[in-house]
Amino acid sequence: MKRAIAASLAASGVIAALGIGYWAGNRHAPAAIVNAQSSGESGKPVAGERKPLYYRNPMGLPDTSPVPKKDSMGMDYIPVYAGDEPDDKGVVRVSPARVQTMGVKTALAEEKTLEATVRAVGRLEIDERAIHDVAPRFDGWIERLYVNATGDAVKKGQPLFTVYSPDLVSTYKELAIARELQQRATDPAARASAEHLFAAGQERLKNWDMPAGGGHGDASRMTFTAPVSGIVKEKQALAGMNIKAGMTLFRIADLSTVWVIADVYEQDLERLRLGQAAHIGIDAFPDKTFHARVSYIYPTLNAETRTTQVRFELPNPDGLLRPGMFVHADIDTGGSRPRLTVPASAVIDNGSSRVVLIALDEGRFKPQPVETGLHSGELIEILKGLKAGDRVVTSANFLIDAESNLKAALSDLTPPTPGQSAAAKVAYKAVGILDAVDTAANSVTVTHEPIPALKWPSMTMDFDMAIHGLTRGMAPGTPIRFEFEQRGPGQFVITDIQATGAAKP
Helix, strand or coil, rough: CCCCCCCCHHHHHHHHHHHHHCCCCCHHHHHHHHHHHHHCCCCCCCCCCCEEEEECCCCCCCCEEECCCCCCCEEEEEEEEEECCCCCCCCCCCCCCHHHCCCCEEEEEEECCCCCCCEEEEEEECCHEEEECCCCCEEEEEEECCCCCCCEEEEECCCCEEECCCHHHHHHHHHHHHHHHHHHCHHHHHHHHHHCCCCCCCCCCCHHHCCCHHHHCCCEEEEECCCCEEEEEEEEECCCEECCCCCCCCEEEEECCEEEEEEHHHHCCCCCCCCCEEEECCCCEEEEEEEEEEEEEEEEEEECCEEEEEEEEEECCCCCCCCEEEEEEEEECCCCEEEEEHHHCCCCEECCCCEEEEEEECCCEEEEEEEHHHHHHCEEEEEEEECCCCCCECCCCCHHHHHCCCHHCCCCCCCCCCEEEEEECCEEEEEEEEEEEEEECEEEEEEEEHHHHEEEECCCEEEEEECCCCCCCCCCCEEEEEEEEEEEEEEEEEEEEEECCCCCC
C-alpha cells in the first residue's frame, strides 16, 4: 500500500513539472515569434538596409570575416559596406618591415599663408626726375663763383655764379633806345619801327630766360641761382672762364627721394607685380628696415646676368640715404590669402610631371599627380590634385618608388596583389589613465576613452613605447594624453605621452 502511494506521488510530481514547463514555454513563445517575424521569414535583409560586404579586424590585423564576430579582446569586427571599401586603383603596397626600415614620414596637406619672397640685391640711385641743369643761353664770362665744389649742398634760390655778357648788355641797350623812340617819335612809321625793335629785344630776352625790359640796376651782369635744393652733382664753372650758350655749368640733384634699383633673376619675373610690398635692408643701417613698393619693372633683360631691373622709391627727408649704397630687397609675392600647401620634400619631380604619394591605411600608398605653385622655404603650394587633410609621404618617398615600382603603378601595368595589406604610420591621439608601466618590456597598460578614428570603444589595453623613459615621473593612476602609431598588424606604439593631472589611487 505504501509503495502504491509513493508511486502515485512520483507520477503526480512528473505531471506537475511537465505542466510548469509547458506553461513557461507558452509564456515566452509569442516574443520569440515576434523576433523571428521582425527579422524576416526567409532571413533576407529589410528593404533599404545596406548589406555588409565583410567584417574587418578592429585592431587593423589582416583578418576579415564574412559574418559578425569578436576578436580576442571582445571587440566587434567592423562592417565594411559597398562603396566604403578602399579604391586600390594605382595603389602600391609596402610590407610593414620595409616601411619601418625606410623610416617613412608623413604630413597633412594644410591651408597656410605662404611667405613667398623674391630676394634681390641692388643699389641706391638718384631720382632721374629730380636732376636739374644750370646752363646759360647766351655767351659771356663768369665774373664771380659762389659755389666752388662738387658735392656741396645748396638751397633753392641760393646764388651760384655771376655772368657778364656783351650780348646781354647790347640787348638791354636796344630796348632802352626803342622805348625812347616810341615816346619821342611823331611820325607813325618811325613809331612803328621803334615798336618792332622793342618787341624783338623782348623776344630775345625771353629766349635767353632773362627778365624783359631795361633800365633795372646793372643790366650787363646776371646772377644765376639754384633751381632746387639738393647737392651739386657736377660742376664745370670756373671763375673767369668764357662760357658758350648751352654749356652746362652746374648739375644739381634733389635727394629728397631716392631710387632703389634691384636686379631680379629671370625665373622670378613671373611672380612680380606693380605695387607689391618690399622690405629694403641697407648695409649702412643694419638695424633699420625701409618699406617700399614696386613702382616700375624695366622692360629689358641683361643677357650676361639674366636679370631685369626693378625700381622702388624711398623718401629721404633727412638725407641719410646716399646714392651708391648697397641694398637687399625682399619682395613679398605670396599675398595674404591661404593656400593649400605640403612640405616641398613630398613632391617627386621627374622633369615632365610632379607626383606625391598619398598615405592610405594598412601600408598602402597611392601616387597622385599634382600641379604646384609658389615655393616658400620648406613649403610648396598645391594648385590641383590634393585637398586639405590628405596625408602625404614626406620622407623615403623615393625609396617607396623603388620598392613598389611606382611607374608601373601609375600606368596600371602592375596591379596590386589582392589581399596584401600592411599598416601605415598614422598618428592617433587619445586620453586615458595610466594603469601600469613595465620597464623591462618597455610597455604600458592604459585605460583609454573611445577613439573614433579607429572605431574603438573605451577599454584597457597594452601599448609599446617608442623610446625608454616616456613615462618617467608618472605613477599608476595618472590621467594622460598620449599619441600612438600603428607600426604593424596589431602593434600600437606610443610616441608621446603627457600627464594631465595628479595620480589617483
